[in-house]
Amino acid sequence: MQYLKKIIFLLITLSTFVAAQAQTKKSRASLEQEKKNNLRKIASVRKILNNTQKEKESSVGEIKAIGEQIDNQEKRIELVSKDINLIKVEMEELKKAQSELELKLKNLRHEYAEMLYKESKNSSKLTKLGFLFSSSSINELFMRYKYLEQYTENRKQQLVQINKIAEMLRERQKTLLHKKISQQQLIEELKIENKNLAVLKDRQSLVLEDLSKREEELKAQLEKSKAAVSNLNSLISKVITAEKTTRKVPASRREIEETRTKTAKTESKTKAAEPEKKETVSYATNSSKKFKNFAAAKHNLSWPVNGFISDRFGVKNHPVLKGVKVDNNGIDIQTENGATVRAVFEGLVLDISQIPGLNNVVAIQHGDYYTVYANLETVNVRINQEVNINQALGTAAKKDGYHEINFQIWHNFDKLNPEPWLVNK
Structure with a gap:
């Protein structure tokens, strides 16, 4: 024992x-x-x-x-x-x-x-x-x-x-x-x-x-970049203002409702005895996917392009010029030649514009939130088009010898730091 x-x-x-x-x-x-x-x-x-x-x-x-x-x-x-x-x-x-x-x-x-x-x-x-x-x-x-x-x-x-x-x-x-x-x-x-x-x-x-040794050249590039950013801010503010003041609903939804109204009138002539069928249109929702709205997707948004964050949100020192501060309303993501830029969430293409220094800019609405994709070489979507998560918007353009996009998130007129919204890599 x-x-x-x-x-x-x-x-x-x-x-x-x-x-x-x-x-x-x-x-x-x-x-x-x-x-x-x-x-x-x-x-x-x-x-x-x-x-x-x-x-x-x-x-x-x-x-x-x-x-x-x-x-x-x-x-x-x-x-x-x-x-x-x-x-x-x-x-x-x-x-x-x-x-x-x-x-x-x-x-x-x-x-x-x-x-x-x-x-x-x-x-x-x-x-x-x-x-x-x-x-x-x-x-x-x-x-x-x-x-x-x-x-x-x-x-x-x-x-x-x-x-x-x-x-x-x-x-x-x-x-x-x-x-x-x-x-x-x-x-x-x-x-x-x-x-x-x-x-x-x-x-x-x-x-x-x-x-x-090229300080003057870099300063000129910086001034050009500041002008482009200023133009981008003005553009996005105007686009959001126009959307809020002239559209109670997004254009795509309005068009859908108008089409349904016409269809209902036509059908009523041939099927007067049938009861009216009402449908609910859901805009910028994601009921079939993991997240029901943009705000709920924080920390889980897919990256707009493969690469790394080369410039973060807010004010910081210039990487070369001493004593010079630079500001960013979003984040810059450096990437490869020909990299595809994708929508981080489903929504409506609100605007596509060209800005000197930032090439093509695509703005997408997600209810009260907006995502901005700047410095695109090519664009694959059109205004008022509804896009899905990860849908290709275009390709990244070159900037001062390297490929980089600027990505921003706005909540109404407030500019948010996009980094916490993206999924950890």
């Missing part, structure tokens, strides 16, 4: 270790997903960066892409370091469990050997048959028989448990060896990633040095 208690205690120890391993596996899965996402971002920005570096002259777009890649590379180094530390924790857990198991297994084997020794000594004095037939009654004979049967079975089970634990120890040793190899590989990978980071920072310094 005492021996069985020790077996049970050992199994409890093993279950505790398995639970700790499960928690470590959860951390491992989360880390691996982060690493995968980071590698995808690095690959995406690398393609964009390669496009900008094909240009004859350095550009603000290139410096933004390098800055983004430096951030990604630093994140990569951080994740590799986390991986090394996690492996260290895993190895410590393995070593601790291995030491405990080895000690307990040694004790179990020692006790099992003593039990066999005592049994062999007793068996020389009294055989099993002698033990049985020395019973004083049939009932006692039966009880002694059951005892011998259980004793033999318990001994077999104890041996099975000892072998099982020994096998688990061998597996732990293999896992520990694998972890050591993985840790060494990651240490070497970390050295390479640090070298890659140094190369990026050297490139950043060279591009900044080159751009600083």
Whole structure:
């Protein structure tokens, strides 16, 4: 009985270790997903960066892409370091469990050997048959028989448990060896990633040095950009004002209602006996999809184009010109040549215009919300067209040597930061 208690205690120890391993596996899965996402971002920005570096002259777009890649590379180094530390924790857990198991297994084997020794000594004095037939009654004979049967079975089970634990120890040793190899590989990978980071920072310094020599040119570009942004603000404000003052309902809805009215009049002449059927028109709703309205889709809007945020919402320092501030009513997303720009939500195309410095601009209405897609090379939609989520609006245009769009979200006349509205990549 005492021996069985020790077996049970050992199994409890093993279950505790398995639970700790499960928690470590959860951390491992989360880390691996982060690493995968980071590698995808690095690959995406690398393609964009390669496009900008094909240009004859350095550009603000290139410096933004390098800055983004430096951030990604630093994140990569951080994740590799986390991986090394996690492996260290895993190895410590393995070593601790291995030491405990080895000690307990040694004790179990020692006790099992003593039990066999005592049994062999007793068996020389009294055989099993002698033990049985020395019973004083049939009932006692039966009880002694059951005892011998259980004793033999318990001994077999104890041996099975000892072998099982020994096998688990061998597996732990293999896992520990694998972890050591993985840790060494990651240490070497970390050295390479640090070298890659140094190369990026050297490139950043060279591009900044080159751009600083073209200060007047950059200032001229900035003034041109400010004028384009001012024109865009005026345009969107006028479009929203016109929509609110001259249209109680969107044009597409009005046209649908007019068509239905004409159809109803025609049908009433031939089917006067039929009761009138009323239909409800739903504008800018998404009942067949996950979100019922634009506001409910916050944090889950799809990206208008593949790429990275090259300029964030609000006021910040110019990436090159010292002491110069730049303002953005939305976000700029740098992308690849020929990248498709898509609607982030279903709605109605309210306006399509051309603005010097921002090429084609598409404005889409989603009830009281509006999304704006500026600097499009081509446009695939028309005014008053209803569009679906992810429907292609056109392609991204080039700006000062790199491809980039400006994306804005307005709530009535308030300009919102689009970044929190987009799904995390």
